[in-house]
Amino acid sequence: MEVSILPLQRTLDVRSGDNLLEALRTHRIPVSYSCMAGRCGTCRCRIVSGNVLMTGASDTNQPAANGQSVLACQATLIEDCVIEIPEVDEVVVHPSKIMKTTVVGIEDLTHDIKRVRLALSKPFEFSPGQYASLQFTPHHIRPYSMAVTANAEEVEFHIRVVPGGRVTSYVSTELKQGDSVRLSGPLGTAYLRRKTSDSLICIAGGTGLAPILSILRGMAEHGMANPVHVYFGVKSPLDIYGVRWLDELKERLPNLTAHVVVTSSNVQSAYRSGVVTEAVNSDWGSLKGWRAYVAGAPVMVEAASILLRQKGILAEHVYADAFYASGV
Missing domain, CATH: 2.40.30.10 (Translation factors)
Known part of the structure; x- marks a missing residue:
């Protein structure tokens, strides 16, 4: 049985019943992974053609076919297929x-x-x-x-x-x-991609600023000089935090521009007013060739992701992990 790997243009000889992630690792195909249990999302890839069987995610095995995203650690190979793995030059392996x-x-x-x-x-x-x-x-x-x-x-x-x-x-x-x-x-898969000189836009809502701060700090540590615009959206001036850290990062990232956007304010504010996605929409006609990091409530993440794709950013270059309110 054969599995073709894009964009590497390599074909692997595998056996029916092999786990996809294990097959990739056995053949030394560079692929990101961490927990190996279907929780972290790091080993996500796409089925271009053919079928694999998803196991472990539920009590009932489910087939996954053309165009579907799957977690390699949860996928069993059952027939010839073509698999696309993302960004081979940005592989991260941090054992869970x-x-x-x-x-x-x-x-x-x-x-x-x-x-x-x-x-x-x-x-x-x-x-x-x-x-x-x-x-x-x-x-x-x-x-x-x-x-x-x-x-x-x-x-x-x-x-x-x-x-x-x-x-x-x-x-x-x-x-x-x-x-x-x-x-x-x-x-999570919304981690900093270091091997790019593309301009970056980061959109954070509330405590979604936390991973964005981590990304900016990572950029500074690795000497990245990419132009980067951060949009931080909050409901009121009382919800604003982290501005001091953003100011400090500007000293280390001279191409960083930060925008704080407040949805509602009953007092005079030094910050922009409105919805953070509206601010992005107003500021940019096209973001073609850019990359984006989005973090915050699911509704904001979804709206921002749609907007960024409409502005020309490739879907695979919009990195987002939305947190849901269940169990807060």
Whole structure:
């Protein structure tokens, strides 16, 4: 049985029943992966022709055919097919880990956003823009994006407290310094692509600023000189945070321009007013040849992604991991 790999123009001899990710790794095809359990999304690829069988994602095996995206770690090869893998030159492999961390800092960034810093018990590798699952107790588990780049000492998360939210209420009222938190990851595909000189646009809503800060910090660490425009949308002036960090990053990224957009304001504000996607639409006629990072509530992420594609950015160059409110 043969599997053709695009854009490498390579054909692999495989057996029916082989796992797609294992087949790629056996034949030394560069592919991103992490958890190998269908959770992180890192090994996503596309079926150009033929069929594979999706296993592990549900109790019932489901076929996936032409044009569908699949997770290689959950795909079983059953016939000749053509598979497209993304951005061969941007492969990241950070083996998924589960580790104990310790709360070393909790502070208020706004009236409803907490900055939580966790000391690491061992090195934790991830790419800027990725996220992790945090288990505060067996009943309080939630994914959050790292707001910093990887280091050997600690990671940082920005957590918005949702009224009535089970997990965030725990973080707000019970979590304290010295508590243990189980961290699992890294997860997500909206990580910094370093091997490009394309202009970048980043759109963040609320605590979606956290992964964008991580991406910008990663750019600074790697000496990237790409022109980059950041649009940070919030509901009111009380929700604005992180401006000091953005200003500091401008010193390290001279081609960075930051736009803070406030949806509603009853007082005179130094920031732009309106909806963040409307600001992007107003500022740019075409973004052809650009790349984009989008983070925030699913509704905003979807609207921004549609807009960016309409402006000319290729769908595969719009990187986004939307967080849903379930279990907050």
